[in-house]
Amino acid sequence: MFPKDVYRQRRNSLRAMMDEGILLFPGNEESAMNYRDNTYHYRQDSSFLYFFGINKPGFYGWCDVDSGEDRIYGDDFGIDDIIWMGGQPSVKELSAEVAVDHTGPVKALKEALRTALQSGRRVHILPPYRGDHIVTLSALMDVDCTRVRDQVSEELIRAVVKLRAAKDKYEIGEIEKALEVAGQMHTTAMKMAFPGNYERDLAGTIEGIALASGGPVSFPVILSMDGQIMHNHSHHQELVQGRIVVCDAGAETPMCYASDITRSYPVGGKFNLQQKEIYEIVLEANVKTMEASRPGITYKEIHLMAARIIAGGLKALGLMKGDVDEAVEAGAHALFFPHGLGHMMGLDVHDMEGLGENYVGYDDRVKRSKQFGLAYLRMGRELEPGFVVTNEPGCYFIPELIDIWKGEKRLEQFINYDRLNAYRKFGGIRIEDDVLITAGGSRVLGTPIPKTVQEVEATMGS
Ligand code: GLY
Numbered sequence: 165m166f167p168k169d170v171y172r173q174r175r176n177s178l179r180a181m182m183d184e185g186i187l188l189f190p191g192n193e194e195s196a197m198n199y200r201d202n203t204y205h206y207r208q209d210s211s212f213l214y215f216f217g218i219n220k221p222g223f224y225g226w227c228d229v230d231s232g233e234d235r236i237y238g239d240d241f242g243i244d245d246i247i248w249m250g251g252q253p254s255v256k257e258l259s260a261e262v263a264v265d266h267t268g269p270v271k272a273l274k275e276a277l278r279t280a281l282q283s284g285r286r287v288h289i290l291p292p293y294r295g296d297h298i299v300t301l302s303a304l305m306d307v308d309c310t311r312v313r314d315q316v317s318e319e320l321i322r323a324v325v326k327l328r329a330a331k332d333k334y335e336i337g338e339i340e341k342a343l344e345v346a347g348q349m350h351t352t353a354m355k356m357a358f359p360g361n362y363e364r365d366l367a368g369t370i371e372g373i374a375l376a377s378g379g380p381v382s383f384p385v386i387l388s389m390d391g392q393i394m395h396n397h398s399h400h401q402e403l404v405q406g407r408i409v410v411c412d413a414g415a416e417t418p419m420c421y422a423s424d425i426t427r428s429y430p431v432g433g434k435f436n437l438q439q440k441e442i443y444e445i446v447l448e449a450n451v452k453t454m455e456a457s458r459p460g461i462t463y464k465e466i467h468l469m470a471a472r473i474i475a476g477g478l479k480a481l482g483l484m485k486g487d488v489d490e491a492v493e494a495g496a497h498a499l500f501f502p503h504g505l506g507h508m509m510g511l512d513v514h515d516m517e518g519l520g521e522n523y524v525g526y527d528d529r530v531k532r533s534k535q536f537g538l539a540y541l542r543m544g545r546e547l548e549p550g551f552v553v554t555n556e557p558g559c560y561f562i563p564e565l566i567d568i569w570k571g572e573k574r575l576e577q578f579i580n581y582d583r584l585n586a587y588r589k590f591g592g593i594r595i596e597d598d599v600l601i602t603a604g605g606s607r608v609l610g611t612p613i614p615k616t617v618q619e620v621e622a623t624m625g626s
Contacts, residue, residue: 165217165261165419166334172263174327175215175227175234181323182229185286188277188304189215189225190297205380210511210518211290211324213420217262220252224273225264230285235266237273277304288317290324293518321519328516329524330550335510336600336609338421339552343598343610345377345415346423350613353387354429354623357409363387363399366411374415382422382513386412391428391592392560394503405432408439408591412556414513422513424554425613426596433624435617438586442559442593443617445477449557450595450615453505457547457555457599457606462530464544467505470557471497471537475578478559483587486578496578498537499569500561506554507542509598514542515552547601552609556596561587 165171178187191212194203208219216225216236226235236259241252252258255267268276280287287305292298292312302309331339349370356366367387374381388396389403391410403409408430414423428446430439449470457466475497478484483500484491491497508515508524516524525543526532533539543553561584568574570581595615597608614623 168261168263170332170334171215171217172234176232177327178215178323179227179229179232181326182288182319184229185288186277186280187225187227187229187288187320189227189290190292190300191216191218191221191223191225192294193221193296195294195296208420210420210516211328213511214324214328216264218258219418219420220258222270223255223258224270226273226276233266234264235268235276236262236264237268237270239269274304278306281305286317287315288320289315290320290519291316318523321523325516325519325523328510329508330548331510331552331600332550335421336552338417338419339423339510339598340610342379342382342415342417342421342423343425345374345379345417346413346425347611347613348377349373349413349415350411350425350427351623353409353411353413354427354614354620355626357403357429357431357624358433359403359405359431361403363389363401363403363409366409367399367413370411370413374413377415378418379416379420382414382416382424386410386426389431389591391594392562392590394560403431406436407431407589408593410592410594412594412596416513420511422509422511422515423598423610424509424513424556424596425598426556426558426594427613427615427620428593428595429620429624434621438590439593440617441481442477442590443595445474445481446557446559446593446595447616448477449473450555450597453557454555454597454599454606454608457553457601459547459549459601459603462544462546463505463525463553464530464533464538464541466547467538467541467544468492470505471501474501474557474559483580483583484578485580491575491578494575494578495535495537496575498535499565499575499579500559501557502537502540502560502562502565503556503558504538504541504543506556506596506599509552509554517542547606549601549603551601553599553601554596555599556594558592558594560592560594561590562592563588 189212192209223238238255353366367385389407412426471492530544
């Protein structure tokens with residue numbers, strides 16, 4: 165855990181942003197996989213972790229905006245728990261580590277909430293994203309399950325997003341630890357990307373590196389020669405010379421901070437000319453947009469800069485045509501770069517996405533576009549110091565999408581459809597780093613992971 169004053173300060177800052185009422189943070193419970201005691205990996209709720217720090221199931225956090233009192237509700241282990249799971253510090257001891265003095269058993273929470281609600285006090289909750297939260301909140305707040313979402317507090321969402329968006333030095337330190345593990349994962353996978361190995365050999369090995377480093381992966385490993393499928397979780401193919409592996413993977417630290425890195429490399433260790441040409445375009449988009457990222461500029465502008473670099477590069481190769489700015493304005497680049505440049509990262513790999521993507525990534529000044537491609541941009545708002553964002557441009561050749569657009573002659577003034585036949589088996593390339601927005605600009609977090617053509621080939625050859 166971080167020093168206990170960090171948690172106290174966070175709760176006090178949150179309170180200061182709220183008008184009145186009680187802020188209720190249910191922690192996550194264990195989640196059964198195929199029967200009750202055979203559970204998925206336990207993952208605490210990120211907002212609970214942020215304000216109350218305890219990384220264990222069975223806890224509820226309570227902040228009283230009006231009285232300034234914080235509480236943690238949870239049950240001490242009984243002898244049956246101790247026999248099967250070992251002992252753990254008492255609720256009082258755990259709560260003291262995050263500067264909370266007032267504790268109680270879970271059954272006391274229901275009574276405390278009833279008293280608060282009966283006296284007309286507002287109980288603020290964040291959007292529940294697990295079925296069991298809905299059932300629990302329904303019982304606790306005495307509302308039907310179908311009406312629990314009506315209780316969600318926009319005021320609380322906005323306050324939590326404001327606080328969690330700017331990372332402090334402790335959080336940056338954790339993210340950098342997660343990046344050290346990601347570095348090992350990616351260089352290991354690169355060195356294994358040779359014919360004869362299967363995608364699953366690489367995926368399984370790097371997941372093991374994350375586990376052996378103390379945390380799980382921060383999201384299911386994306387690793388495939390079919391990199392044109394953005395989130396490809398199927399790893400069954402044997403690696404074939406001449407194809408490209410896209411590996412998008414990261415680790416989570418024991419304190420649940422994420423890393424999220426993508427590298428793309430040729431099976432066998434040497435880029436062919438076609439791969440190198442596309443790779444250099446994506447690399448330029450990655451480097452130039454990172455260099456341009458700074459407080460005051462919107463992430464939408466940075467995304468569109470990546471789009472222009474990719475469109476310009478594809479025009480130079482003869483795959484696109486016409487005026488680059490007009491092509492990007494019309495959304496023609498999205499045939500090749502259909503996703504957003506990145507997203508916030510922190511305790512969640514898509515940080516705070518459970519609170520609502522538009523609260524996190526957009527505001528009154530920057531609204532989400534409806535245009536194909538741009539609509540997938542998870543964050544368009546102005547960058548601020550302390551934000552950690554991923555920077556992940558990509559270029560893909562998605563045969564199904566090309567066929568639809570070509571059939572419709574869509575934006576044919578900007579796309580040389582006939583030239584795309586030579587790329588049908590290309591797959592895709594994505595290059596991703598994690599970037600901290602600083603007061604004066606930005607910096608790539610973590611120890612550099614091989615990224616240029618020369619660095620990747622040297623790593624694979626070593
Ligand atoms: N790295 C996976 C994602 O951003 O969705």
